[in-house]
Amino acid sequence: MTNYKSVFGFTKEPFTQEIRTEELYMTGGLKAATERFLFAISIGAVSVITGEVGAGKSTALRYGVSKLHPSLYRVITVVASTGSCLEILRQICMGLDVECKSLSIAVLLKTIRGIITEIAQKKQIPVLVIDEAQLMRLEVFAQLHTLGQFEMDSKPILPIILSGQNNLIDKLMYYTSKPLSSRVVGRSHLEGLKSKDMSEYLKHHLEIAGIREQLFSDEAILAIHQGSGGLLRRANILAKTSLIAAATEKCHMVSAEHVRIASSEII
Numbered sequence: 001m002t003n004y005k006s007v008f009g010f011t012k013e014p015f016t017q018e019i020r021t022e023e024l025y026m027t028g029g030l031k032a033a034t035e036r037f038l039f040a041i042s043i044g045a046v047s048v049i050t051g052e053v054g055a056g057k058s059t060a061l062r063y064g065v066s067k068l069h070p071s072l073y074r075v076i077t078v079v080a081s082t083g084s085c086l087e088i089l090r091q092i093c094m095g096l097d098v099e100c101k102s103l104s105i106a107v108l109l110k111t112i113r114g115i116i117t118e119i120a121q122k123k124q125i126p127v128l129v130i131d132e133a134q135l136m137r138l139e140v141f142a143q144l145h146t147l148g149q150f151e152m153d154s155k156p157i158l159p160i161i162l163s164g165q166n167n168l169i170d171k172l173m174y175y176t177s178k179p180l181s182s183r184v185v186g187r188s189h190l191e192g193l194k195s196k197d198m199s200e201y202l203k204h205h206l207e208i209a210g211i212r213e214q215l216f217s218d219e220a221i222l223a224i225h226q227g228s229g230g231l232l233r234r235a236n237i238l239a240k241t242s243l244i245a246a247a248t249e250k251c252h253m254v255s256a257e258h259v260r261i262a263s264s265e266i267i
């Protein structure tokens with residue numbers, strides 16, 4: 001395969017998954033989600049981020065967390081599964097670096113509450129961040145709010161950020177999820193990029209990888225926007241595959257035809 005990186009003169013791999021938080025492209029959605037994320041944390045509430053597959057939800061979580069100074073916040077990140085309450089509580093224990101082999105939900109809850117209290121006593125704010133939350137069973141939604149609740153004290157001290165695909169909202173609307181959903185103070189939905197922003201987005205990724213000029217023709221940008229619906233992961237894959245198609249033909253500009261070739265390679 002043609003070494004597309006040297007054809008175009010990239011100094012780094014372009015359009016990577018592992019983009020650093022300092023290098024993110026600031027979309028309106030990312031800005032709004034971060035503001036709500038930080039507000040919910042500041043008042044010990046719950047914030048929800050939804051969006052289509054590849055819209056940038058996990059990246060938005062990563063960005064939000066990067067704004068929390070580690071000396072002031074203790075962030076517990078969990079990627080949810082379809083498992084039982086017991087499993088998610090064990091994952092939270094792992095996130096807190098505690099081993100808890102108990103099979104009792106009550107014991108796990110007590111352990112977690114104990115550590116949360118210790119964190120709060122050290123003047124740190126614990127924050128629970130759950131990605132792929134749409135996978136969680138309804139019984140987990142029903143239980144989750146009790147994590148930050150302490151006997152005889154109605155003031156919750158555990159802000160929770162939930163992120164997931166759109167059906168996360170359906171699960172939160174279910175009546176057994178009400179105690180949790182009633183604490184939601186900020187809801188963000190990440191949309192695909194608008195067509196006018198796609199050019200800047202692609203240029204931004206090229207710049208991070210060492211290229212200052214636009215390598216995508218206007219028609220190619222339109223084709224990438226149409227083929228991805230503005231969703232970032234798909235746009236990245238189309239952009240990178242079409243760069244390879246252009247390099248194979250020794251072209252220094254990506255055309256709509258290169259994007260068409262790229263589209264036929266992906267599902």
Ligand SMILES: Nc1ncnc2c1ncn2[C@@H]1O[C@H](COP(=O)(O)OP(=O)(O)OP(=O)(O)O)[C@@H](O)[C@H]1O
Nearest residue numbers: 016017024025052053054055056057058059232233
């Ligand atoms: N603000 C941004 N700036 C630049 N690139 C971004 C940004 N947000 C997301 N991306 C790119 O898009 C890719 C997909 O984003 P991400 O994995 O966050 O989507 P997701 O919504 O969590 O997807 P899934 O539904 O599959 O979990 C990232 O790997 C990253 O390369």
Ligand SMILES: [Mg+2]
Nearest residue numbers: 057058059131
């Ligand atoms: Mg994700």
